[in-house]
Amino acid sequence: MDQGHLASWMRRTGGVARTSALSDAGASRHRIQTAIATGALLRVRRGWVALPDADPELVSAAxxxxxxxxxxxxxxxxxxxxxxxxxxxxxxxxxxxxxxxxxxxxxxxxxxxxxxxxxxxxxxxxxxxxxxxxxxxxxxxxxxxxxxxxxxxxxxxxxxxxxxxxxxxxxxAAPYSDSGLETMLPLRLRWLGVPLRQQVWVLGRPVDLLVGERLVVQIDGGHHVGRQRASDIEHDARLMLHGYHVIRVTYAQVVDDWPHVHGLIATAVAQGLHHAS
Incomplete structure (x- = not known):
């Protein structure tokens, strides 16, 4: 294994490796020592070497x-x-x-x-x-x-x-949450004692959270702009025309102003907006 192949092999393993693994891959002890002497490899500790630009977290772990x-x-x-x-x-x-x-x-x-x-x-x-x-x-x-x-x-x-x-x-745990926020909402709202369903398809599109039968909670991330935003607004309108109530909140509101979001949803449930007419 020449120096070029040695460097390529090291990169495939993340840039940090045991010298024994390098030897098993075909690098001679002389080649490894030469690479260390020339700075092509750095000695991390006994039995471990790293490329000079290796991931610092991996180097620290080794x-x-x-x-x-x-x-x-x-x-x-x-x-x-x-x-x-x-x-x-x-x-x-x-x-x-x-x-x-x-x-x-x-x-x-x-x-x-x-x-x-x-x-x-x-x-x-x-x-x-x-x-x-x-x-x-x-x-x-x-x-x-x-x-x-x-x-x-x-x-x-x-x-x-x-x-x-x-x-x-x-x-x-279930694989339905598109983001951490969608995990947090049903967990924080379970005390309400009403059905909470994630990623339910309603009128041709999934909604983030369906509370009961008719209350939809949608969470806007950073991608809810432009064409995506227009599509969201159009879907909200169709939901409301079909008897659903929509509460749309942002990432910042859920993370930084949860009492406000909680109040909106709890008040809607108190009014029975989660029930079908």
Whole structure:
């Protein structure tokens, strides 16, 4: 393996790897040492090397002997993470030193065995750790985001030996929410004691949330502009002509002004607007 092939192989593995894996791929010890000496590779710690421009999070994980986990791994996967206070990593129980001062370290055994070369937890472990670590709402947002993106399935998760917190989330989570906001609304409104259905097709299009039989709640994201906005307004009009009541709210209102949104919906239910005429 020449230097060009060595760099290409490293990039395919994320830019950080064990020297033993490099050797198994065909790089001689001399080639690896030469790459380190010339700066083509950086020594992360004993047995690990990285490209100079490798992902800093992966480099840090290799340096400390941990894997990126929980909400940090969820963020890397593009899942809905409401807040990340500090890096979250996982280590084997009774493992050696870990960056406890700068990260939240999860020490429990993984639901799915981790490959020794892995630097990021697999999705099933991510969800189990999120269930242990996070409050119900942010955890459910991440679970439903993963199911929606088909990164795993309820069937796969259901066959795992899940701890109680993860089993409770498995029982709740469904792949219907297009965004974290659509997960949050039915969770926050369940106390009303009325049917709440997500992504129900009404008059040719799905609505974000159908409360009871006739109250529609729509959530506007950043893409609700121009042609999309005009289409939304037209659909709202058709809904109202067919006896539905529509409450349309924005991302900012749900996240930053929930009492106002809650008040609108609760008042509409109090007036019976969720009932069919």
């Amino acid at each position: 340096r400390h002997g941990v894997v990126i986990a929980c909400i940090s791994a969820a963020r890397r996967l593009g899942l809905w993470v409401l807040a990340e206070d500090r890096p979250h990593v996982a280590a084997r129980p009774h493992a050696g030193r870990a960056p406890t001062q700068r990260a939240t370290v999860h020490w429990h055994e993984p639901a799915v065995p981790r490959h020794p070369d892995a630097l990021v937890d697999p999705i099933e472990n991510v969800l189990v750790t999120v269930a242990r670590c996070q409050p119900l709402e942010p955890a459910l947002v991440i679970w439903e985001s993963a199911l929606r993106q088909q990164l795993t399935s309820r069937e796969v998760l259901g066959r795992l030996d899940l701890p109680p917190a993860a089993r409770r989330l498995w029982a709740r």
